[in-house]
Amino acid sequence: MNTQFKKGVLDLCVLNQLIREDRYGYELTELISRELEVTAGTLYLILKRIKDDGYVTTYLRESDSGPARKYYHLTEKGRDYLQKQKAEWLEFLEKAGKLLA
Amino acid sequence: MNTQFKKGVLDLCVLNQLIREDRYGYELTELISRELEVTAGTLYLILKRIKDDGYVTTYLRESDSGPARKYYHLTEKGRDYLQKQKAEWLEFLEKAGKLLA
DNA sequence: AATTACTATATTGCAATACATAATAGTATG
DNA sequence: CATACTATTATGTATTGCAATATAGTAATT
Numbered sequence A, B: 001m002n003t004q005f006k007k008g009v010l011d012l013c014v015l016n017q018l019i020r021e022d023r024y025g026y027e028l029t030e031l032i033s034r035e036l037e038v039t040a041g042t043l044y045l046i047l048k049r050i051k052d053d054g055y056v057t058t059y060l061r062e063s064d065s066g067p068a069r070k071y072y073h074l075t076e077k078g079r080d081y082l083q084k085q086k087a088e089w090l091e092f093l094e095k096a097g098k099l100l101a
Numbered sequence C: 001a002a003t004t005a006c007t008a009t010a011t012t013g014c015a016a017t018a019c020a021t022a023a024t025a026g027t028a029t030g
Numbered sequence D: 001c002a003t004a005c006t007a008t009t010a011t012g013t014a015t016t017g018c019a020a021t022a023t024a025g026t027a028a029t030t
Helices: A010-016 A025-033 A040-051 A076-100 B008-017 B025-033 B040-052 B076-100
Strands: A055-059 A067-074 B056-061 B069-074
Touching: A010 A025, A010 A040, A010 A076, A010 B069, A010 B076, A025 A040, A025 A067, A025 B076, A040 B040, A067 A076, A076 B008, A076 B076, B008 B025, B008 B076, B025 B040, B025 B069, B040 B056, B040 B069, B069 B076
Parallel strands: none
Antiparallel strands: A055 A067, B056 B069
16 A cells, blocks of 8 residues: 555544544554554554644553553544544545546 | 645646646646645656656757746556556545545 | 463654755746 | 746655564463
8 A cells, every 4th residue: 555645644544533432552553454554653653643732632541451551532622633634634635636537 | 735645646646647648847837736735846856756767758848938848758657557556546545534434 | 380472552763755945047038 | 137937956854664672461381
């Protein structure tokens, strides 16, 4: 899969998984990679980024099947960002679509 | 406009403009930037890349309104590449779409 | 029981790629 | 001379890929 296509969209995919419920990193890795080829390293970098940007907050919770899980929670700022970026993405698709028609 | 969204798609947009006729760089810059925000520098880098990759050939032709124009011609290899990448792009959109729904 | 191996989970460093920005330069025309 | 047309290149930045590391449980093997 063309690596470049994912640039900028991957973080939206991640944020979008957090709309309804908090999830932990490993879980997100599995979820996303069901559709797109993504390695854990890439995912965790994205998680770090969206946390640094204030789009998510995190908290630890023990697991009964391994190390503690770090859960990610979408903030109001993250929700706003996601909404606006999704709109921009659709707008981009429309314009690019014209050039690719 | 989110800079990252364009990664990997811009060169397809350029190649796609060459399907029916040869075009020169400045012309392509104008064409593409009607839809997407792109500067000449970026466009010329892409043109250099797709030429190095053998997707286009070039030739000079004088203009009656300025310096000579460098025309870009899509090769058979470029046509193949474009077709495959467009298919991959659509496939990517479908998968990303699921994650963004 | 002790050792080993494997799964679940998180993190980090370095390399590669593509776009942005800005500067340069040459030709023709008003 | 100023401006529009045309092409090129250098430097910076952001995002992903790949690979390695680390830790805690669980299962398997000796």
